[in-house]
Amino acid sequence: GQQLNQSPQSMFIQEGEDVSMNCTSSSIFNTWLWYKQDPGEGPVLLIALYKAGELTSNGRLTAQFGITRKDSFLNISASIPSDVGIYFCAGPPPWGNTGKLIFGQGTTLQVKP
Amino acid sequence: ETGVTQSPTHLIKTRGQQVTLRCSSQSGHNTVSWYQQALGQGPQFIFQYYREEENGRGNFPPRFSGLQFPNYSSELNVNALELDDSALYLCASSTGTGGAYNEQFFGPGTRLTVL
Numbered sequence: 001g002q003q004l005n006q007s008p009q010s011m012f013i014q015e016g017e018d019v020s021m022n023c024t025s026s027s028i029f030n031t032w033l034w035y036k037q038d039p040g041e042g043p044v045l046l047i048a049l050y051k052a053g054e055l056t057s058n059g060r061l062t063a064q065f066g067i068t069r070k071d072s073f074l075n076i077s078a079s080i081p082s083d084v085g086i087y088f089c090a091g092p093p094p095w096g097n098t099g100k101l102i103f104g105q106g107t108t109l110q111v112k113p
Numbered sequence: 114e115t116g117v118t119q120s121p122t123h124l125i126k127t128r129g130q131q132v133t134l135r136c137s138s139q140s141g142h143n144t145v146s147w148y149q150q151a152l153g154q155g156p157q158f159i160f161q162y163y164r165e166e167e168n169g170r171g172n173f174p175p176r177f178s179g180l181q182f183p184n185y186s187s188e189l190n191v192n193a194l195e196l197d198d199s200a201l202y203l204c205a206s207s208t209g210t211g212g213a214y215n216e217q218f219f220g221p222g223t224r225l226t227v228l
Binding site: 040042045100101102105106 | 148154158169215216219222
C-alpha cells in the first residue's frame, strides 16, 4: 500500500536551534498535512498544504508542498522546550472516496533547554 | 465547543476477549474515523463512518467493526482480541461528505493492552 517515509526518525537538539524534517512518498499526494502529537494526546494539525510548491507558515513553523507532489518539508525555527513531541506527515490518498488519512511513522523531537 | 472525547482512557483485556471503545464527535461533525496507533508508529486507518454508514475501510479484519449513532457518536468493537491489538486507538471527527478531505480532529485515544 501507499506509504509515507519520514526522516529523520528522531532528533535531539539544543533550545534555540532550527529544525528541519521531511516526508517522501512513492506516489503523488494532492494534500499534505503536518501533525504534532504530545504524550497521551491525539495528533493536532499544525499546517495543511493544498497546492504543489505552496509554502505556508504557522508561527515558527513553516511547511512546503514539494513541486513533484511526492514530498513535503517542515521547518521549526528557534526551537523551544514545548516543541518536544512526535511530528507526523499525513495525507489523503488522491484516489478513492474513503476520506482516510495515511500517516508517516513520525519524527520524534527532543529539545534540550 | 466540546472537542472529541473517547472512553475509556485505558483498558486491559486478555486474548480472546471482546472490547468496545467509544467516541463522541466534536459538535457539528457528522463523520467519524478510527485509527490504530501501535507503539512507535503512525496511526493506521481502520474505517470511517458517515451518516451511520461505513464509508471506507483500511486493511483490518472483520473482527474490527463499528457503529455510528444518530447523534454521530461512534463505537469501535474488536472481537477475539489478539496480542497485536495492543495499541492506542484514536477517533477523529470531521464535517462534510466523508469522501473529500475535511480536517479531522482527533481525540486523546484509548490505550488498549491485550495480555
